[in-house]
Amino acid sequence: MRPAALLSLATSVPPHIFLQKDVMNAAWGIFGSRFPDYERFAGIFTNTGIIKRHGVKPFDWYLTQRGWPERTAAFHEGAEALFVDAATKALANANLRPADVDTVVTVCSTGIATPSLDARVARRMGFRSDISRVPVFGLGCAGGASGLSIASRLAQARPGTNILLVTVELCSLALRLDELTKANIIATSLFADGAAAVVLRAGDGGETLIEAAGEHLWPDTLDVMGWNVDPLGFGVILRRTIPEFVTTELKPALTQVLGRMKLKLADIDKFICHPGGAKVVDAIETALSLDQGTLEHERQVIADYGNMSAPTVLFILERARAKGLPPRSLLTALGPGFTASCVSLRHAA
Known part of the structure; x- marks a missing residue:
């Protein structure tokens, strides 16, 4: 296909x-x-x-x-x-x-x-x-x-x-x-x-291709993030320190997801990540051994727009595309489940 x-x-x-x-x-x-x-x-x-x-x-x-x-x-x-x-x-x-x-x-x-x-x-x-x-x-x-x-x-x-x-x-x-x-x-x-x-x-046009995609669902993490529903509407659930969770758990999860794609972390030229907040961005850089400041688009988007949940990582992708994508990027986001969702992008210069 x-x-x-x-x-x-x-x-x-x-x-x-x-x-x-x-x-x-x-x-x-x-x-x-x-x-x-x-x-x-x-x-x-x-x-x-x-x-x-x-x-x-x-x-x-x-x-x-x-x-x-x-x-x-x-x-x-x-x-x-x-x-x-x-x-x-x-x-x-x-x-x-x-x-x-x-x-x-x-x-x-x-x-x-x-x-x-x-x-x-x-x-x-x-x-x-x-x-x-x-x-x-x-x-x-x-x-x-x-x-x-x-x-x-x-x-x-x-x-x-x-x-x-x-x-x-x-x-x-x-x-x-x-x-x-x-x-x-x-x-x-x-x-x-x-x-x-x-x-x-x-099968028709486009310089950026969706190469592969995958997810990682951590067991026993329903309390990390989600909604509590009552007569007034949605109320947020955030019951663990997400930056600490990211620091220890993200890299092993991404390694597994990439392995199923027949890829390694070293094959990724650029990470495009849902930022959550400034501390989450810092935690991602630490977890993936990236130089501090590498995730500049993530910090710019969170500064200008806050955390918009699902669309946020696509705002970051928009900025990355405008600057020029490398041959392979990995778009990642964390969400309720608790889940890491990943999409590998191939770009023709």
């Missing part, structure tokens, strides 16, 4: 910009008097590496407690707009029309929509009535890499067809004013909204 080629990539963010210093000040007002030893945790905001990020609602909207219906309405409106913007740009970059899309893969874990997002925007986009829809939920931060893997295999299965991958996450809607937990404070300091779209086709 001929590998899928990456024809285009585009990203999108909502219009509302939140400066990290303003979020930090607001968090003091919300949690400072109610959270034991809050002052000890407040430094998290300055240690993330984030300067600004984007949200689908104005800043003040998040300062009032919102229930599930309000969050869902905001999700539908914001996610649909980001989907259309990212997808439209990616298709234009590939010189395609929405009617040329044969399959759309939609990756999202921060809201629930039934009918799914792809159906809700189908008329606005101009998709054909016979389009194949593949909505994917629950991959979290690994969704950008796993979604690319899923989309590439669908492209391989039907050579010559156009596969559109859209990842859209509205992490800001999971901000909880009622949860006085360290996990909620960390989420408030990190997460943001954004979308990315990729067009793939097998």
Whole structure:
């Protein structure tokens, strides 16, 4: 089977910009008097590496407690707009029309929509009535890499067809004013909204090929990352120190995944990694024995956009492509499961 080629990539963010210093000040007002030893945790905001990020609602909207219906309405409106913007740009970059899309893969874990997002925007986009829809939920931060893997295999299965991958996450809607937990404070300091779209086709054009893909699922790690669902909506689960986990566990996992691809770590010219936060980036560099500062695109994206979950690694891939990819790159992301998802990219100079 001929590998899928990456024809285009585009990203999108909502219009509302939140400066990290303003979020930090607001968090003091919300949690400072109610959270034991809050002052000890407040430094998290300055240690993330984030300067600004984007949200689908104005800043003040998040300062009032919102229930599930309000969050869902905001999700539908914001996610649909980001989907259309990212997808439209990616298709234009590939010189395609929405009617040329044969399959759309939609990756999202921060809201629930039934009918799914792809159906809700189908008329606005101009998709054909016979389009194949593949909505994917629950991959979290690994969704950008796993979604690319899923989309590439669908492209391989039907050579010559156009596969559109859209990842859209509205992490800001999971901000909880009622949860006085360290996990909620960390989420408030990190997460943001954004979308990315990729067009793939097998057997026809494209300098960047999806060479192989694989995953590693660690046993007994359901408590590392995920959602807790209650009447108010999603609440974040972060119950282990992820940088420490990355430092000790990432390299052995990637070695196993690459082994199944018939590759070694030494075969990788560039790593393109979901950053999580500044400390996670440092941990990745340590785990993979990379020189400090090697993951410059990761630090730039986290500074400019925060952690947008699934789309984030595709924002980093966009920057890496603009600078020029080496012959082989490995795109990696960690997410609920706890899972490492990897995609090997071959690029022709």
